[in-house]
Amino acid sequence: MSxxxxxxxxxxxxxxxxxxxxxxxxxxxxxxxxxxxSVFNLPMTKLLGISQxxxxxxxxxxxxxxxxxxxxxxGASAALFGRWxxxxxxxxxxxxxxxxWTSGFVLSAIGVYTHQLWLIYVGxxxxxxIGLGIGYISPVSTLIxxxxxxxxxxxxxxxxxxxxxxxxxxxxxxxxMAKFSTPTHVGVAETFLTLGAIYxxxxxxxxxxxxxxxxxxxxxxxTPPVQAxxxxxxxxxxxxxxxxxxxxxxxxxxxxxxxxxxxxxxxQASAMSQEMFPGKVTVVAAAGFVGLISLFNMLxxxxxxSTSDWIGRKNTYxxxxxxxxxLYILVPHTGATGSVALFVMCFVIIISMYGGGFxxxxxxxxxxxxxxxxxxxxxxxxxxxxxxxxxxxxxxNYIREYQIAHGVPKAQGYNVTMYIMAGLLVVGFICNxxxxxxxxxxxxxxxxxxxxxATAKA
Amino acid sequence: xxxxxxGGTTTLKLVLAWGFVGIPLVWGVLQTLSNAMxxxx
Numbered sequence: 001m002s003x004x005x006x007x008x009x010x011x012x013x014x015x016x017x018x019x020x021x022x023x024x025x026x027x028x029x030x031x032x033x034x035x036x037x038s039v040f041n042l043p044m045t046k047l048l049g050i051s052q053x054x055x056x057x058x059x060x061x062x063x064x065x066x067x068x069x070x071x072x073x074x075g076a077s078a079a080l081f082g083r084w085x086x087x088x089x090x091x092x093x094x095x096x097x098x099x100x101w102t103s104g105f106v107l108s109a110i111g112v113y114t115h116q117l118w119l120i121y122v123g124x125x126x127x128x129x130i131g132l133g134i135g136y137i138s139p140v141s142t143l144i145x146x147x148x149x150x151x152x153x154x155x156x157x158x159x160x161x162x163x164x165x166x167x168x169x170x171x172x173x174x175x176x177m178a179k180f181s182t183p184t185h186v187g188v189a190e191t192f193l194t195l196g197a198i199y200x201x202x203x204x205x206x207x208x209x210x211x212x213x214x215x216x217x218x219x220x221x222x223t224p225p226v227q228a229x230x231x232x233x234x235x236x237x238x239x240x241x242x243x244x245x246x247x248x249x250x251x252x253x254x255x256x257x258x259x260x261x262x263x264x265x266x267x268q269a270s271a272m273s274q275e276m277f278p279g280k281v282t283v284v285a286a287a288g289f290v291g292l293i294s295l296f297n298m299l300x301x302x303x304x305x306s307t308s309d310w311i312g313r314k315n316t317y318x319x320x321x322x323x324x325x326x327l328y329i330l331v332p333h334t335g336a337t338g339s340v341a342l343f344v345m346c347f348v349i350i351i352s353m354y355g356g357g358f359x360x361x362x363x364x365x366x367x368x369x370x371x372x373x374x375x376x377x378x379x380x381x382x383x384x385x386x387x388x389x390x391x392x393x394x395x396x397n398y399i400r401e402y403q404i405a406h407g408v409p410k411a412q413g414y415n416v417t418m419y420i421m422a423g424l425l426v427v428g429f430i431c432n433x434x435x436x437x438x439x440x441x442x443x444x445x446x447x448x449x450x451x452x453x454a455t456a457k458a
Numbered sequence: 459x460x461x462x463x464x465g466g467t468t469t470l471k472l473v474l475a476w477g478f479v480g481i482p483l484v485w486g487v488l489q490t491l492s493n494a495m496x497x498x499x
Contacts (some may be wrong), residue, residue: 014466022475029479161479167486209475281497288497291490298487344497 004207006089011211017146017219019209024139024158026206027094030199031101031135032165035294037067037124039173043186047115050186058117066124073129075386078137082379083239085134090142090210097135098203104128105196112189135203136162136382140362141375145213148371149222151363152313156305159359163298169195231314231435235443236370242377247368247438250431252384255361257428258320259388261328261421262354264396265347269293275410276335276343289344296348297355304356305363313364314432320353321429328422332415358385368438395420
């Protein structure tokens with residue numbers, strides 16, 4: 001039996017479940033670096049010219065594909081390897097994710113060193129993207145099993161780490177590049193190698209710490225509700241059967257629409273704040289605004305997911321869609337009245353709910369489909385993130401460009417987009433309202449042996 | 459099996475595990491906060 005096998009990760013008596021969130025954070029803090037990848041974009045356009053771009057240097061548009069490929073492979077690998085992650089256990093998954101993530105950095109370093117962009121596409125984009133997908137879902141179902149009394153809070157802690165990873169990676173990468181740079185060298189390759197080594201240590205330490213609870217384990221003092229609650233099932237749905245339910249697709253749209261509304265703003269926050277308040281918001285202040293909304297993105301992940309344990313998942317998403325709609329409608333008025341404070345307040349709340357959407361969804365899936373395959377089902381649901389990653393920026397950028405091309409002043413260029421985002425949230429509200437308990441014909445029977453060999457032991 | 463801290467998991471292990479992830483996270487948050495303050499200057 002290998003050290004990585006699920007059987008070797010079953011907790012022994014006396015193991016504290018509070019060791020599992022730091023193990024999950026070891027993974028999510030590392031892969032959260034993806035949100036900070038843009039700090040490398042500008043230095044990588046000057047690898048040959050050093051002080052400025054020279055002929056033959058890579059263009060920003062070419063570099064933009066690295067992140068897009070990584071996001072695409074995040075969704076694809078989470079969907080494809082979800083069942084393997086669920087049945088193989090969290091240690092094997094975290095170990096593999098750490099290996100892929102680090103290999104991505106090493107291959108990218110070679111790409112930078114030899115100035116071969118395709119190596120970075122394959123390294124950070126494909127390998128790193130696979131590491132992202134497997135790493136993102138690997139601790140989720142384990143946390144839900146350890147915290148049946150507070151599943152939202154538990155997954156919120158881990159997914160908060162994904163938002164927080166960028167806070168560490170961004171200043172660390174800038175500092176490392178400054179350390180490694182010379183008058184004839186930018187220092188990106190060395191920074192990639194250093195980050196890769198740090199991330200390998202962190203993810204493998206997380207993989208070593210992580211444990212799964214023994215079968216039928218329950219926290220001390222916790223008694224599961226005797227009667228099933230309306231929207232919290234006590235049954236399990238097999239991973240591929242979940243795809244046949246309307247509930248899966250309704251939650252898919254709930255996540256996709258919630259993310260679409262936030263992701264476009266997240267990418268355009270700096271430009272939007274400056275264009276809506278010309279002369280009032282400077283470049284430096286706009287950078288501060290970006291930092292502030294990133295912070296609320298992280299905090300919202302913990303706050304809303306924890307809140308969902310008290311008010312329920314469906315009500316939490318109702319909050320997102322109702323408050324979000326009102327705030328998006330309010331944003332153009334903040335521009336018209338020149339109220340920067342109100343503008344900032346609107347967006348920090350919107351972004352907190354964007355983050356909250358990510359962290360609340362695993363517990364929503366657990367309520368609908370049970371705990372056995374929640375990790376794998378969550379993996380398949382993350383394709384909604386990939387779709388929103390395309391839809392959100394396209395909506396916000398192209399509608400703004402269309403508006404400006406038709407003579408709308410820059411300060412009002414985002415107004416229509418804000419109303420469209422509000423409209424998307426109304427559709428999300430309807431999807432959420434349509435969610436009902438999964439029909440019992442989809443529930444796994446006691447005689448159902450699918451996946452039993454791997455999961456019944458733990 | 460208990461969820462509380464006994465036997466297998468000592469308080470020291472818990473502090474080390476949380477410190478291992480908590481210290482870098484707090485450092486990153488403070489860095490971001492100091493940048494975010496520029497919005498109000």
